[in-house]
Amino acid sequence: MSEIHVFKQRAMATEFEVRIADEEKTYAASAAQAAFTLTDELENKLSRFRANSEISEIAQLAVGEKLRLTEPVFACLTLAKKMEVATRGAFSITAVARQTQSIKPLWSLDNFHICGDAGKLEFDLGAIGKGFALDRMAEVLREWSCEKFLLIAGGSSILAGEIPAGTAGWSCGLGEDNSPQRFWLKNGSLSGSGLAVKGKHIFDPRTGEPAKRQNRAWALCDTAAESDALSTACMVLDEAEITKAIADESRWLVILEEAGALRFIGTRALPNFA
Amino acid sequence: MVTLPSTSRELSRREFIGTTAAAGAGLLLTSCSPDAAPKTAAAKSSPLNKINIALIGCGAQGQVLLDSLTVIDGLNLVAIVDIWEYKRNENVRRLKSQGFDVKGYENYEDLLANEKDLQAVVVASPDFWHAPITNACLKAGLHVYCEKMMSNTLDGARSMVQTMRETGKLLQIGHQRRSNPRYIFALNRLVREAKICGRITAAHAQWNRTVTNDLSWPKKSEIAPAQLAKYGFKDMHQFRNWRWFKGLGGGPLSDLGAHQIDIFNWWFGSTAKSVMASGGVDYYTTHDWYDNAMVVYEFATPEGTARAFYQVQTTTSSGGGYFEMFMGDEGTIKMSESPNTTKLWREDRSTKAWEELVGKNYLRASAVAKPAGDADKVDVRETAPLLEYEIPVSFNKKIHQPHLENFFNAIRDKNVKLNCPADEAFRSEYIIHKANEAIIAQKTIPITKEEVEA
Numbered sequence: 001m002s003e004i005h006v007f008k009q010r011a012m013a014t015e016f017e018v019r020i021a022d023e024e025k026t027y028a029a030s031a032a033q034a035a036f037t038l039t040d041e042l043e044n045k046l047s048r049f050r051a052n053s054e055i056s057e058i059a060q061l062a063v064g065e066k067l068r069l070t071e072p073v074f075a076c077l078t079l080a081k082k083m084e085v086a087t088r089g090a091f092s093i094t095a096v097a098r099q100t101q102s103i104k105p106l107w108s109l110d111n112f113h114i115c116g117d118a119g120k121l122e123f124d125l126g127a128i129g130k131g132f133a134l135d136r137m138a139e140v141l142r143e144w145s146c147e148k149f150l151l152i153a154g155g156s157s158i159l160a161g162e163i164p165a166g167t168a169g170w171s172c173g174l175g176e177d178n179s180p181q182r183f184w185l186k187n188g189s190l191s192g193s194g195l196a197v198k199g200k201h202i203f204d205p206r207t208g209e210p211a212k213r214q215n216r217a218w219a220l221c222d223t224a225a226e227s228d229a230l231s232t233a234c235m236v237l238d239e240a241e242i243t244k245a246i247a248d249e250s251r252w253l254v255i256l257e258e259a260g261a262l263r264f265i266g267t268r269a270l271p272n273f274a
Numbered sequence: 275m276v277t278l279p280s281t282s283r284e285l286s287r288r289e290f291i292g293t294t295a296a297a298g299a300g301l302l303l304t305s306c307s308p309d310a311a312p313k314t315a316a317a318k319s320s321p322l323n324k325i326n327i328a329l330i331g332c333g334a335q336g337q338v339l340l341d342s343l344t345v346i347d348g349l350n351l352v353a354i355v356d357i358w359e360y361k362r363n364e365n366v367r368r369l370k371s372q373g374f375d376v377k378g379y380e381n382y383e384d385l386l387a388n389e390k391d392l393q394a395v396v397v398a399s400p401d402f403w404h405a406p407i408t409n410a411c412l413k414a415g416l417h418v419y420c421e422k423m424m425s426n427t428l429d430g431a432r433s434m435v436q437t438m439r440e441t442g443k444l445l446q447i448g449h450q451r452r453s454n455p456r457y458i459f460a461l462n463r464l465v466r467e468a469k470i471c472g473r474i475t476a477a478h479a480q481w482n483r484t485v486t487n488d489l490s491w492p493k494k495s496e497i498a499p500a501q502l503a504k505y506g507f508k509d510m511h512q513f514r515n516w517r518w519f520k521g522l523g524g525g526p527l528s529d530l531g532a533h534q535i536d537i538f539n540w541w542f543g544s545t546a547k548s549v550m551a552s553g554g555v556d557y558y559t560t561h562d563w564y565d566n567a568m569v570v571y572e573f574a575t576p577e578g579t580a581r582a583f584y585q586v587q588t589t590t591s592s593g594g595g596y597f598e599m600f601m602g603d604e605g606t607i608k609m610s611e612s613p614n615t616t617k618l619w620r621e622d623r624s625t626k627a628w629e630e631l632v633g634k635n636y637l638r639a640s641a642v643a644k645p646a647g648d649a650d651k652v653d654v655r656e657t658a659p660l661l662e663y664e665i666p667v668s669f670n671k672k673i674h675q676p677h678l679e680n681f682f683n684a685i686r687d688k689n690v691k692l693n694c695p696a697d698e699a700f701r702s703e704y705i706i707h708k709a710n711e712a713i714i715a716q717k718t719i720p721i722t723k724e725e726v727e728a
Contacts (some may be wrong), residue, residue, distance in 0.1 A: 030490030051613045056670040068345040071372050144492040201507055239458075
């Protein structure tokens with residue numbers, strides 16, 4: 001039986017968890033601490049609730065004004081832009097801004113700069129920032145040679161590395177605690193979105209209206225930033241739109257819950273169910 | 275960006291211009307004209323518009339400074355220095371991916387031998403290396419921004435001031451609150467001009483943090499013992515946790531307290547005349563320096579004696595976080611780098627009309643203050659909310675950015691003064707070292723005006 005060490009820390013208004021397998025405990029704790037430290041640094045840059053974050057600074061940009069970004073912020077916004085394009089606007093970090101602005105904020109990225117093209121750039125990275133943090137935490141753990149890990153952000157996004165010895169993978173359930181619908185995850189990320197915990201907190205960036213397409217959606221991707229954003233987008237897309245959105249992405253798989261049954265959309269191979 | 279109240283045209287240019295880069299200070303430049311605009315033009319046409327810089331030390335504080343150095347306009351980051359190959363290579367790789375043509379060096383001697391077009395360095399090495407590195411760089415003709423503490427010894431700090439004077443180069447010490455627009459505004463306008471606190475009789479500052487494990491390192495990136503010894507470290511544990519070891523750093527009183535004890539000096543406009551302190555290695559078993567410390571300074575102000583209490587506890591985070599609070603007979607101001615922690619209180623006996631300060635945009639109020647009505651009448655309705663006041667200056671750059679910008683602006687323009695030159699910082703440095711001495715001596719140590727001068 002593989003020994004798994006579990007470490008927790010609050011960040012980004014939720015709880016992050018690092019699980020490391022088959023490693024000496026003190027060393028694993030140090031590696032987890034390094035990963036948590038990175039999460040704190042990312043939150044300082046990415047939180048819209050911190051006055052000195054880059055996201056707060058971006059929110060002050062006038063139309064036509066440019067701002068040089070640090071590497072993590074530029075990387076996160078680049079991914080956000082990619083996911084917005086891929087989902088035809090169903091995922092957008094300006095979804096919350098649309099609640100107060102009549103026009104959609106527009107922005108462009110170039111050579112580590114952001115430029116405000118329209119509206120006020122009031123970004124909310126809540127639906128991609130935690131996933132992005134998990135991806136960066138994974139890089140830290142690999143630097144520390146802790147390859148067998150599972151990272152969890154608030155129970156809604158997970159990122160698995162290599163698997164504990166003697167197992168078929170990290171056992172992941174879809175839905176409630178100890179869900180019977182479980183599969184084995186290795187080197188991939190699963191994120192879930194839904195209305196069960198926080199109610200109607202997801203807004204359709206295209207209309208500003210609360211999400212109404214799905215009750216629950218999961219996305220399986222290689223990176224947590226992708227799965228985090230994609231699962232959110234799926235809350236406001238219908239099945240045909242989801243199929244179209246992920247048609248070009250062979251590494252994405254969307255799982256919808258429909259009348260108690262699961263529906264799989266995408267060409268990525270199904271995971272091994274337990 | 276710095277957002278100032280509309281009456282900022284009445285504020286002195288020096289309050290803000292030294293703290294902000296020309297770019298991104300639109301409101302600032304508008305409100306501080308006419309002398310701000312020519313400075314911007316001069317900077318753009320200056321041959322030093324692109325300042326070639328290097329960062330020495332890529333540890334935790336170096337990373338924080340790097341975040342600002344990579345976004346400030348007009349800098350050309352040409353090199354980074356770190357004895358740890360792991361950190362050095364990681365940073366070179368990351369910076370190159372951002373378009374910086376940056377070289378990595380193991381030590382400052384190699385940097386100075388190879389980079390002949392540098393104008394400035396930013397030093398964020400362990401404290402005991404600050405003096406040798408800073409002195410060598412100043413003597414090599416470079417301007418230096420050096421993190422606090424200036425040195426782990428008073429002799430080292432004093433030598434830095436002497437070298438600054440001998441070379442005529444700039445030496446800014448990293449007390450970044452000195453360039454924080456919110457602190458500058460609060461001190462100059464609220465405390466000194468409007469005197470909202472009345473007579474300040476006491477100050478209290480603190481920085482309490484939770485228990486943390488000692489820092490470790492990826493096992494594949496360990497530095498060889500001979501290499502560590504060459505740079506003054508006993509082993510990897512000491513290298514990663516140098517702040518806790520005598521001879522290398524100064525412990526929490528200097529790591530955390532330095533920033534805030536400096537605020538005592540700055541805001542009182544003088545240095546302490548005595549210090550008493552208690553502290554010890556109460557909790558950790560692997561450190562030299564005190565994990566918990568409590569310090570009392572006595573200040574002589576023009577209005578009388580004021581006492582300042584400082585505490586740094588590293589065994590709990592539940593003690594209210596970090597702030598600096600100045601308490602007077604008419605009001606109290608609690609400052610923090612975190613705007614959410616900043617608070618203002620007005621004593622009922624205050625003679626100052628705070629609503630007038632709201633009218634001047636020196637304060638922002640949560641509601642319009644009601645004029646006093648007839649004492650023999652009263653109207654009854656829902657419970658009225660308590661009137662709250664806040665500082666109307668917002669600031670959402672990176673916390674260290676204005677202080678670095680002040681340094682680079684001073685390099686470009688001799689009319690821009692450093693907000694924390696080494697001789698000024700030495701006065702704070704001195705009383706911080708004395709606090710650690712007071713813990714050992716277990717008695718009150720008097721401090722004269724003469725001894726705090728380098």
